[in-house]
Amino acid sequence: MRSLKLAVTTSRSQTSNLVCQARQIAWELKVPYIGRDGRSLEAIATAHKVEGIIVVSPQRVSCVTRAGEFFYHPSLARMRIKEINNGKTDQMIEAMSISPGNTVLDCTMGLGTDAVVASYVTGAGGRLVGLESSAVIAFLVGRGLATYPEPDRDIAAALRRVQVLQADHREYLRMLAPGSFDIVYFDPMFRLPRRKSPAINVMRTLADPDSLERETIHLALKVAVKRVVVKEGRDSSELRRLGFKNIYGGRYAPVVYGVMDGQGA
Ligand SMILES: C[S@@+](CC[C@H](N)C(=O)[O-])C[C@H]1O[C@@H](n2cnc3c(N)ncnc32)[C@H](O)[C@@H]1O
Known part of the structure; x- marks a missing residue:
C-alpha cells in the first residue's frame, strides 16, 4: 500500500x-x-x-x-450492541456463530466497529485481536479503544479488550500456529463504494485498498477452529471468486457474509 x-x-x-x-x-x-x-x-x-x-x-x-478528519468514535458499535441487547439479530455475529469465551482474529480492523461488537459478545472470557496494516489507522484506533471515555461499563470493557496490532494479515496469518483462533474475520476496503459517507472517504485515504487473495483465505482456514467469515457487498462477485458458497445476510441488507468452516467445526 x-x-x-x-x-x-x-x-x-x-x-x-x-x-x-x-x-x-x-x-x-x-x-x-x-x-x-x-x-x-x-x-x-x-x-x-x-x-x-x-x-x-x-x-x-x-x-x-x-478528504476530511479521521478519529476514533464508537457510536456505530454502541448502536449495534444496543440492538443486540434488545434481542435483534446482528448478521455478523450470526455469521461468525460467536459464543462467549471465543477467540476472534479481526484481520481488517479499520475503525474497530466490528471488533468491538464481537468483543462485547465474546465477553470477558474471550479474546479479540485486531490487525490493521495502516500505521496511522492502527495508532488512532488503538489509542481510541484504549482511552475513549465510554460511559457504559460493559461497552467500555469491550473496547479495552480489543488488542490492536499493526500488521499485514498475510504475514501475521502465516506465522500463526494451526487452530490459534476460533474465528477469523475479514472486511476488506475493496468493495466499499466511493463517496458513501465522509467518514469512509477519509478512511479511504489512509487505508490499505487491497482485495483479498485466495491464498489468504487458505491461511485463515488453517488458523480458524470454527469459522472464516468475509463481509462483502451483496452485488459483489468477490465471495464467489474467493470460493465461498455459504452466504449469510438479511434479504435486503446491502452487505452479506461469506462463511467457511474452520478445521475444528
Ligand atoms: C473496510 S475497513 C474495516 C472496517 C472494520 N470492519 C470496522 O468495523 O470498522 C478495512 C480495513 O482493513 C485494512 N486492511 C486492508 N488490507 C489489510 C491487510 N492486508 N492487513 C491488515 N489490514 C488491512 C484497511 O487499512 C482498512 O482499515
Missing part, C-alpha cells in the same frame, strides 16, 4: 502538554513533528509538502487529510 506523507502538530491552542504528546506521537509513528505557530493546517501541508496531518488537541487526536 502507498502511505500518505504525514506530520504531527497540535491544535492552534497549543500547551506544553499537547506539544509533548505530539512529539511523542511523531516519534512513535516515525514522522516529523511540526510546530503549529498559529498557522492553518493547509499552510502547514503546503509549506512541508505533507498529505495528512495528525492533530493533537485537548479533545482528541485525529488525522486531517484533503
